[in-house]
Amino acid sequence: MHGRTDQTEPELFAGNTEMARLVRAFDWEATPLGPFADWPLSLKTVAGVVLTSYFPNMIVWGPDLLQIYNDGFSQILGSKHPRALGQPNAKCWPEVWDFNRPIFERVFEGETVHFEDKHFRLNRGQGGHPRMRS
Numbered sequence: 001m002h003g004r005t006d007q008t009e010p011e012l013f014a015g016n017t018e019m020a021r022l023v024r025a026f027d028w029e030a031t032p033l034g035p036f037a038d039w040p041l042s043l044k045t046v047a048g049v050v051l052t053s054y055f056p057n058m059i060v061w062g063p064d065l066l067q068i069y070n071d072g073f074s075q076i077l078g079s080k081h082p083r084a085l086g087q088p089n090a091k092c093w094p095e096v097w098d099f100n101r102p103i104f105e106r107v108f109e110g111e112t113v114h115f116e117d118k119h120f121r122l123n124r125g126q127g128g129h130p131r132m133r134s
Helices: 017-024 043-052 072-079 094-108
Strands: 058-061 068-069 120-123 130-133
Touching: 017 043, 017 072, 017 120, 043 058, 043 068, 068 072, 072 094
Parallel strands: none
Antiparallel strands: 058 068, 120 130
16 A cells, blocks of 8 residues: 555565565564664665665665665675675674775765775675675
């Protein structure tokens, strides 16, 4: 039903993709985000957009920068998927946290941050071996 704001189930994530299924099944109550029914409409909306996109997308939310991502982004995560879902960004990406932290700080101050041709090492392979990603 369109226009409902009292959603108690993750109706926005009704797709049959792997990540839509994982987001629906995830124990969000065990995280600072709390149960899905208590999520702000803005988080439900942006998560729904991310999950239905074919382009690799991830959002981070809240002070802990908890991650929600789509099927395309799961390929970037490599062996970190699916445990990266609902995980703080710093815990998931410790190898680039020194790079990411100042970016998040700038964004939280209202700045738009953009990079072209930036290369960095991500631990995304089996056994956590770094691989170049651009």
